[in-house]
Amino acid sequence: GQNIDQPTEMTATEGAIVQINCTYQTSGFNGLFWYQQHAGEAPTFLSYNVLDGLEEKGRFSSFLSRSKGYSYLLLKELQMKDSASYLCAVRDGNFNKFYFGSGTKLNVKP
């Protein structure tokens, strides 16, 4: 089956760095995704990893270790607008299905 775990909620300070972890167990694997979702809005794509290593995109970076079933999203120079839920998702390699974690609600405080 599929199991994706991420912390329910985190709090960080404006200007700081925060790391949001995601662990997964899937029967097949064809990529890990991170999405940002502000309250009441649609998810927006942040990053995609399919090979081990770090992908950097501006203030956001995402890391993947396939052998450990582990990923993290790193947010640097936090801004108040980064307060949102961050969704970790895995694409099943066999059937192209997507499985989402429950999301991590990030609260950025001044």
Place this chain on the structure above:
Amino acid sequence: DSGVTQTPKHLITATGQRVTLRCSPRSGDLSVYWYQQSLDQGLQFLIQYYNGEERAKGNILERFSAQQFPDLHSELNLSSLELGDSALYFCASSPTWGTNEQFFGPGTRLTVL
């Protein structure tokens, strides 16, 4: 604005009824995905269509069905509605079936009373 449109924005109906949610993908996108997001279950993948054909199926109930039309818009039909079907339903689109980035529409909030 992602370029994906969904109608209606809000829908209130009664148990046992049937509703149709509509989605128009971004111009040029051939693939459409449907998701359900409820408070207790997070974002759940329902189904994917690519160029009119079903491509992947997730946890979609038998009471639910979808299709993608020749003009690439898609409809999600929900029948015999139950209180537990109350949720936010998102449609997303991407250029092809295996594209990494999906563009989400604003969602349809369904309330079943």
